[in-house]
Amino acid sequence: MTRSLAAWLAGIAGAAALVLLPLALNRYGIYILSLWAVMTIAAIGLNLTLGYAGQISLAQGAFVGIGAYAVAILTTSGFPFVVGLAAALAVSFAVGWLLGYPALRVQHHYLAFVTLAFSTLAYLVFRNEEWLTKGIYGIVGVPRPSVLGIATAKPLPFYYLCLGALAVVSFAVWWLVRSPWGRAFVALRENPVRALSLGVDTRRYTLMAFAIGSALGGVAGAFYAPLVEFVDPTPFTLALSLNLLMMVIVGGAGFFLGPFLGALIAVLLPEWLRFMEGWYLIAYAVFVMVLLVISPTGILGILDRHLTARRTRAASQARAAAKPVLNSEAA
Amino acid sequence: MSNFLNLLIAGLATGAIYAVVAIGFTLLWQTSQTINFAQGEFVMLPAFFMLAAMNLGLPFMLAVLVGIGLSLLVLGLLFKRVLVDPMLRHGVLPLAIATMALSIALKESVKELYSAEAHPFPSVVPAGNVDVLGVPVSMQSLGVLVIAVLAVVALNLLLTRTSVGHQMQATAQNPTVARIVGIPVERMILYTFLINAGLVALGSLLVTPIYLAKFSTGEILGQAAFIAAIVGGFNQVRGAVAGGLLLGVVDNLAAAYVSAQYRAAVPLFLLIVIILFRPQGLLGRVEERTV
Numbered sequence: 001m002t003r004s005l006a007a008w009l010a011g012i013a014g015a016a017a018l019v020l021l022p023l024a025l026n027r028y029g030i031y032i033l034s035l036w037a038v039m040t041i042a043a044i045g046l047n048l049t050l051g052y053a054g055q056i057s058l059a060q061g062a063f064v065g066i067g068a069y070a071v072a073i074l075t076t077s078g079f080p081f082v083v084g085l086a087a088a089l090a091v092s093f094a095v096g097w098l099l100g101y102p103a104l105r106v107q108h109h110y111l112a113f114v115t116l117a118f119s120t121l122a123y124l125v126f127r128n129e130e131w132l133t134k135g136i137y138g139i140v141g142v143p144r145p146s147v148l149g150i151a152t153a154k155p156l157p158f159y160y161l162c163l164g165a166l167a168v169v170s171f172a173v174w175w176l177v178r179s180p181w182g183r184a185f186v187a188l189r190e191n192p193v194r195a196l197s198l199g200v201d202t203r204r205y206t207l208m209a210f211a212i213g214s215a216l217g218g219v220a221g222a223f224y225a226p227l228v229e230f231v232d233p234t235p236f237t238l239a240l241s242l243n244l245l246m247m248v249i250v251g252g253a254g255f256f257l258g259p260f261l262g263a264l265i266a267v268l269l270p271e272w273l274r275f276m277e278g279w280y281l282i283a284y285a286v287f288v289m290v291l292l293v294i295s296p297t298g299i300l301g302i303l304d305r306h307l308t309a310r311r312t313r314a315a316s317q318a319r320a321a322a323k324p325v326l327n328s329e330a331a
Numbered sequence: 332m333s334n335f336l337n338l339l340i341a342g343l344a345t346g347a348i349y350a351v352v353a354i355g356f357t358l359l360w361q362t363s364q365t366i367n368f369a370q371g372e373f374v375m376l377p378a379f380f381m382l383a384a385m386n387l388g389l390p391f392m393l394a395v396l397v398g399i400g401l402s403l404l405v406l407g408l409l410f411k412r413v414l415v416d417p418m419l420r421h422g423v424l425p426l427a428i429a430t431m432a433l434s435i436a437l438k439e440s441v442k443e444l445y446s447a448e449a450h451p452f453p454s455v456v457p458a459g460n461v462d463v464l465g466v467p468v469s470m471q472s473l474g475v476l477v478i479a480v481l482a483v484v485a486l487n488l489l490l491t492r493t494s495v496g497h498q499m500q501a502t503a504q505n506p507t508v509a510r511i512v513g514i515p516v517e518r519m520i521l522y523t524f525l526i527n528a529g530l531v532a533l534g535s536l537l538v539t540p541i542y543l544a545k546f547s548t549g550e551i552l553g554q555a556a557f558i559a560a561i562v563g564g565f566n567q568v569r570g571a572v573a574g575g576l577l578l579g580v581v582d583n584l585a586a587a588y589v590s591a592q593y594r595a596a597v598p599l600f601l602l603i604v605i606i607l608f609r610p611q612g613l614l615g616r617v618e619e620r621t622v
Contacts, residue, residue, distance in 0.1 A: 054424065056424060056427060056428065102603065102606045102607040102610075103606060105606075105610060109366050109423065109427065110561070110606060110610070112366070112368075112427065113557050113558075113561055113602070114602070114603065114606060116554065116557065117554070117558070117598075117599040117602050117603065118599070120554065120595060120596075120599060121596055121599050124592065124593060124595060124596055127592075128592040128593065238550065242431055242435065245428065245431065246431075246432065249425075249428055278439060278442060278443045279439075279443060281435060281436075281439045282435075282436050282439045282440055282443065284435075285432040285433070285435040285436035285439065286432075286436055288428075288429075288432040289414060289429050289432045289433060289436070292418065292421070292425050292428060292429045292432070293414075293417045293418055293429070296418075296421040296422075296424075296425035
């Protein structure tokens, strides 16, 4: 009871900080915080695929690209943002489904290879289909939408829009992982053969987890386009997919808060470590490897193990304290 | 026709290099369930070892030996001891992700420590053309093909004709039983890592004169090796050879007959078609699922 109360209080304090913090930040600070919110959405999606369904996807960056292009193309040709968002969601879900379908017929690492190939393919399409994407010149002037009559063209209102999107996605996923579906996802990660024998249609659920995860990548892209106000192919290479994967791993794959923490580290740390320049990525990659050796479930995995150990100790102490009573009863 | 023959031979040459790299990749998978996503960077790196040795004033052949030695040490021994051994108990996925982090670390290290430019690299095969059936064919392509084929044949002899090779195969097929019958499984796994390091060093030596030495070439090479391995069959040496050769030919023909922009997409389609219709690969066996 006190534990869940503490968790609620921490959650409320975190949310309040996210609402109040940008008031004290300059334009660039707000931009970075908005970028964190957008990347967290993409990482939450990847966490469904990786952390809950146990599949490596190397295409999350490409799905962010698909979402970004969907919104950029539609809003610059006069459609409202909501239409772009819906298209981003639908297209990335459909593409995710089509992509996962062949790969998930076979072993788990095949999805990694297929998504790796897809990443390259998507980049080629973004770069070469000039009639649609304007090629390497990119789409300039992606407008920021008005929500309920409030224009979000300024950094602060747009940040709140991104934060709102993050909140909606978080609640949806929080609900999803507690639903029978989410429990089926975890069942397949922990023991696919057992899940299958218990009547879980493993392939359909894995595919579902991957498609929903991809769709969230598209949603992240839908907010990325108006945030940067310019879309070209360069941000959506394999590097982004790898970066998103690292976010999920560093934070803690399979933990609800993992992507929040991972995105925080991946988006904010480079800003503080500017002086390291090119060495930053090397240090970060080495850090990820060391972290994986210590704890494959990331930073939250270390925390979780620590808390579990403490609780076990407390419980055994309580049992030890209760023992004399039992003995006296026996006597 | 002469154009087609040249494309075919050039394709077989690049394909043979892909095959050499893909064999190493499948060997690691078979003996230690390591999916090495840094395999492309493993091919990129030895060329820089060799370039660095040449910058110190060593003659080319000596620099090549130094490069191979360093590859065996860093990409074979150190890779296994420092990253793979402590990660193995966590299972396939975390190790695969760790190798992705390794690929970033290697790429960025070369960029920071050496340079971000592309460097020309001397070829072991002299330039020029030879006549084959009255058609001039690039000597370099033929040379690369011959060297790669010799390497694959030598490896195959090692695996099928020697006691160590049999022990390695036993380790790959069933490590538990191999251990029971007294095979030093740990040492056999180390041997496969050293063989992989040797293969990537050879691949690097052959491919770098064509692709130039650049920190980012690993991405393309790694992807080619994965595709070759999957197309041919993940659990077979001859599968990797067939996959590599097929991919090389398709790649080169696509460059000539498909638009330059979508040349890179053709191997990816090949991959997706194979996974759709023959997921175990052209020559592969179906692997049993492990519980």
